[in-house]
Amino acid sequence: MADNFQFIKETRREKPINRKRLIRQIISTVLLAILFGAIACLTFVVLEPRLEKYFSPEEPPQISFEEPEPEESVQDSIKPEKEQQEETEKPETVIVEKPVILDLAQYQTLQYKLYEVGREADKFIVSVTNVKNDTDIFNTPYETKGVGSGIIIADTGENLLILTEKKTIAGASSIRVTFADGTTVKAELQRYDGNTGIAVLRVKAEKISKETKSKISIATLGSSVGVSQGQTVLAVGSPIGTLHSILTGNITSNRNTISTKDCNYTIFTTDMVGSADASGALINTNGEVIGFVLQDYNLQKEQTTLTAVSISELKGVIELLSNDKPVPYLGLRISTVTDEIAEDYQMPKGVYVREVALDSPAMEAGFQSGDVITEMDGEPVVTAEDYEKLLRGLTVDNTIHITYERLSAGSYVPLEIDANIGVLE
Numbered sequence: 001m002a003d004n005f006q007f008i009k010e011t012r013r014e015k016p017i018n019r020k021r022l023i024r025q026i027i028s029t030v031l032l033a034i035l036f037g038a039i040a041c042l043t044f045v046v047l048e049p050r051l052e053k054y055f056s057p058e059e060p061p062q063i064s065f066e067e068p069e070p071e072e073s074v075q076d077s078i079k080p081e082k083e084q085q086e087e088t089e090k091p092e093t094v095i096v097e098k099p100v101i102l103d104l105a106q107y108q109t110l111q112y113k114l115y116e117v118g119r120e121a122d123k124f125i126v127s128v129t130n131v132k133n134d135t136d137i138f139n140t141p142y143e144t145k146g147v148g149s150g151i152i153i154a155d156t157g158e159n160l161l162i163l164t165e166k167k168t169i170a171g172a173s174s175i176r177v178t179f180a181d182g183t184t185v186k187a188e189l190q191r192y193d194g195n196t197g198i199a200v201l202r203v204k205a206e207k208i209s210k211e212t213k214s215k216i217s218i219a220t221l222g223s224s225v226g227v228s229q230g231q232t233v234l235a236v237g238s239p240i241g242t243l244h245s246i247l248t249g250n251i252t253s254n255r256n257t258i259s260t261k262d263c264n265y266t267i268f269t270t271d272m273v274g275s276a277d278a279s280g281a282l283i284n285t286n287g288e289v290i291g292f293v294l295q296d297y298n299l300q301k302e303q304t305t306l307t308a309v310s311i312s313e314l315k316g317v318i319e320l321l322s323n324d325k326p327v328p329y330l331g332l333r334i335s336t337v338t339d340e341i342a343e344d345y346q347m348p349k350g351v352y353v354r355e356v357a358l359d360s361p362a363m364e365a366g367f368q369s370g371d372v373i374t375e376m377d378g379e380p381v382v383t384a385e386d387y388e389k390l391l392r393g394l395t396v397d398n399t400i401h402i403t404y405e406r407l408s409a410g411s412y413v414p415l416e417i418d419a420n421i422g423v424l425e
Helices: 019-055 081-087 104-124 311-322 339-345 361-365 384-392
Strands: 125-135 141-155 159-165 174-178 184-192 198-204 232-238 245-260 263-273 279-283 289-294 305-310 332-337 350-356 372-376 399-408 411-420
Touching: 104 125, 104 141, 104 232, 104 245, 104 279, 125 159, 141 232, 141 279, 141 311, 159 184, 174 198, 184 311, 198 311, 232 263, 232 289, 245 305, 245 332, 263 311, 263 384, 279 305, 289 311, 305 311, 311 384, 332 384, 350 361, 350 384, 350 399, 361 411, 372 384
Parallel strands: none
Antiparallel strands: 125 141, 125 174, 141 159, 159 198, 174 184, 184 198, 232 245, 232 279, 245 263, 263 305, 279 289, 289 305, 332 350, 350 372, 372 399, 399 411
């Protein structure tokens, strides 16, 4: 019986594949993959810029106003009489030229061309309106407006920057800027310099239409190094107190200077009669800005001849304000001790301290009138320009080590001092 015992043999049959169900699962998996991929892609697109901005914030573009090479002036191109005589000692040919005399029609054409330059420059001139809200004695609110002019100096992509005077917007509840095409937008004060009184406003680029952008321009800050007496210039902005007015004239003096706190500026005087409250820019015949009209710096207060500050010397301040940085301040009125002065008065060469401003960082450090600065942070200081350049490169709240000499018992004694850099409000 045991021999007849056999195990039961089983044969397993594979379960048939449900093709419809399999296809549904594949399609469902693919759709879910597409959905999750789309969600992941959308999440990356939305969050990536924010995360990148948070972990790697971009620094705003730094604005720089390069100093172009000054063009040779007509005055410089005139050769001395001695050189002319040497060149004409052995002439091969003699050419006699008749002087050119303009008739009235030609003179008028020349005037039209000058004013054409002014009208083109008028595209970078804006009207700056200072709106003040106040109440009268009956507690009734009212609004007053003051108007000045400004210059469009830069386009950062995010903002349009405008150079004007702080007094134009003093006490403003709101600031409005009107462009050459009549479009008015709201502006904000970015920064101002308490020393020169110049200010930079910003206008959001998104508030300016493409049509307006096509009708305005950015001013070119040229070089005022080569400005000479007799040079033809134009005044644009509000030189006579009326906005978008244009004056033409000549430079009468380029040697006057005015000493302000921490800087000396060259003042250009002209033969143009302007308003006591004139504002705007002085431009050359190429339409480049060579001076910023600041009538507060007029050396002859009783006269109304138009004056302007050298734009080349203002560029350092304008650049700081345009980059939203404060202007470093010590509070010294200075002048250069030249070789002649050093020899005549037995003084060390350097920068002479003419005056120390009250409550200034320089006064707190212990400077006195008559001190002569010779080094700043180990760098030699020979001229007022050296002092100004080194100071502009510092940042507010930094400490600077200054070497100077002070007259004591008939001789100059070398001293050292540390001064904190401040800002003039």
